Amino acid sequence: MAHPKTVWDDHPEPLTVASAPVPEYGSGSLADLLPTLAAGLGVPDMSAAITELTPADRNCVFLIDGLGWEQLRAHPEDAPFMTSLLATSRGGTGRPLTAGYPATTATSLASVGTGLPPGAHGLPGYTVRNPDTGELMNQLRWQPWSPPRPWQPYPTVFQLAHAAGVHAAQVSSPTFENTPLTKVALSGGTFLGRLSGEDRVDLAAEQLAAGDRSLVYTYFAEVDGAGHRYGVDSDTWRGQLMYADRLVQRLAEQLPPRSALYVTADHGMIDVPFDEQHRIDFDEDWELSAGVALLGGEGRARHVYAVPGAANDVLTCWREVLGEQFWVASRDEAIAAGWFGPRIDERVYGRIGDVVAAARDDVLLIASEREPKESAMVGNHGSMTPAEQLVPLLEVRS
Numbered sequence: 001m002a003h004p005k006t007v008w009d010d011h012p013e014p015l016t017v018a019s020a021p022v023p024e025y026g027s028g029s030l031a032d033l034l035p036t037l038a039a040g041l042g043v044p045d046m047s048a049a050i051t052e053l054t055p056a057d058r059n060c061v062f063l064i065d066g067l068g069w070e071q072l073r074a075h076p077e078d079a080p081f082m083t084s085l086l087a088t089s090r091g092g093t094g095r096p097l098t099a100g101y102p103a104t105t106a107t108s109l110a111s112v113g114t115g116l117p118p119g120a121h122g123l124p125g126y127t128v129r130n131p132d133t134g135e136l137m138n139q140l141r142w143q144p145w146s147p148p149r150p151w152q153p154y155p156t157v158f159q160l161a162h163a164a165g166v167h168a169a170q171v172s173s174p175t176f177e178n179t180p181l182t183k184v185a186l187s188g189g190t191f192l193g194r195l196s197g198e199d200r201v202d203l204a205a206e207q208l209a210a211g212d213r214s215l216v217y218t219y220f221a222e223v224d225g226a227g228h229r230y231g232v233d234s235d236t237w238r239g240q241l242m243y244a245d246r247l248v249q250r251l252a253e254q255l256p257p258r259s260a261l262y263v264t265a266d267h268g269m270i271d272v273p274f275d276e277q278h279r280i281d282f283d284e285d286w287e288l289s290a291g292v293a294l295l296g297g298e299g300r301a302r303h304v305y306a307v308p309g310a311a312n313d314v315l316t317c318w319r320e321v322l323g324e325q326f327w328v329a330s331r332d333e334a335i336a337a338g339w340f341g342p343r344i345d346e347r348v349y350g351r352i353g354d355v356v357a358a359a360r361d362d363v364l365l366i367a368s369e370r371e372p373k374e375s376a377m378v379g380n381h382g383s384m385t386p387a388e389q390l391v392p393l394l395e396v397r398s
């Protein structure tokens with residue numbers, strides 16, 4: 001099946017792997033945030049990679065799932081408090097952070113908590129191949145189960161901070177307390193589960209005050225959920241944004257002395273129209289599926305695992321079929337371009353697809369049979385476009 005190119009014909013820049021806007025690992029990515037705060041707290045071996053931030057004794061990171069920089073900027077009337085902080089974002093520069101690749105929750109939460117880019121922490125996608133079993137593994141739900149520690153062996157920044165005498169705490173939904181993702185990405189210190197957003201931010205403020213030096217994380221999920229279901233400009237999405245804005249203000253107003261509150265997100269989002277030009281269906285496309293053993297990742301950030309010996313053919317075919325709609329790279333090209341960070345740990349190498357495909361604009365590579373739920377989502381994320389890659393780093397000091 002040929003894919004008609006329409007809006008894509010206008011793209012001026014040549015489509016090469018090197019033309020993809022790679023995340024700012026080491027200076028302005030999510031993985032740099034906690035090490036920067038921990039360095040300011042005197043935790044050993046941490047470096048203040050985000051040089052614009054001024055250290056504080058008490059630090060709170062409030063992560064709003066799915067609230068990208070561009071979506072926040074597009075809705076000042078729904079988020080007046082956060083909007084008032086935009087101009088002084090990222091230590092007064094007025095600039096965002098980059099999430100990391102792929103821009104997806106499991107990957108980003110691991111980047112936040114470990115302070116490492118995906119190539120090191122080893123959660124480089126929504127679903128990736130487990131090289132030991134040859135099966136796809138869902139990194140968000142940790143299915144099928146595999147031992148968490150060998151999968152992500154590094155200590156979290158919370159653990160390092162706790163060991164250095166900093167009061168460390170996470171305040172999130174009770175349902176996340178014992179999940180493998182929480183264990184490998186966010187453990188260290190005290191986990192406190194609360195169902196309501198108000199209870200969470202109130203408790204986060206208490207936890208900040210509980211130590212002379214503190215590092216507290218709190219989380220709100222519903223902006224992302226509303227975006228996936230209804231789109232990033234839907235009434236439901238706007239309602240969740242308004243609610244998140246009130247939570248941020250409520251927390252800001254309770255900050256104990258010597259505190260810094262940082263509001264950020266794991267990724268942004270982009271709505272994808274429901275037609276065949278924008279939603280290419282892997283399960284109906286014999287050209288794309290030829291030679292493919294496993295399809296991983298998600299619609300805007302695919303890991304493609306080829307049958308033995310077919311990797312080059314799959315790469316050639318995907319480039320031809322997808323044209324300018326996706327950046328299509330071999331595993332080694334994507335690694336060399338720095339998509340997953342400056343280095344790839346050996347255990348992580350085989351989790352990355354033989355072919356990696358990242359969407360350039362509002363297109364999706366769905367799989368209607370193997371991923372019926374994901375294929376029906378309105379809002380999506382994963383790739384390197386500004387709408388999904390840029391996240392806020394808003395700051396409030398007391």
Ligand SMILES: [Zn+2]
Nearest residue numbers: 066105224228
């Ligand atoms: Zn999401």
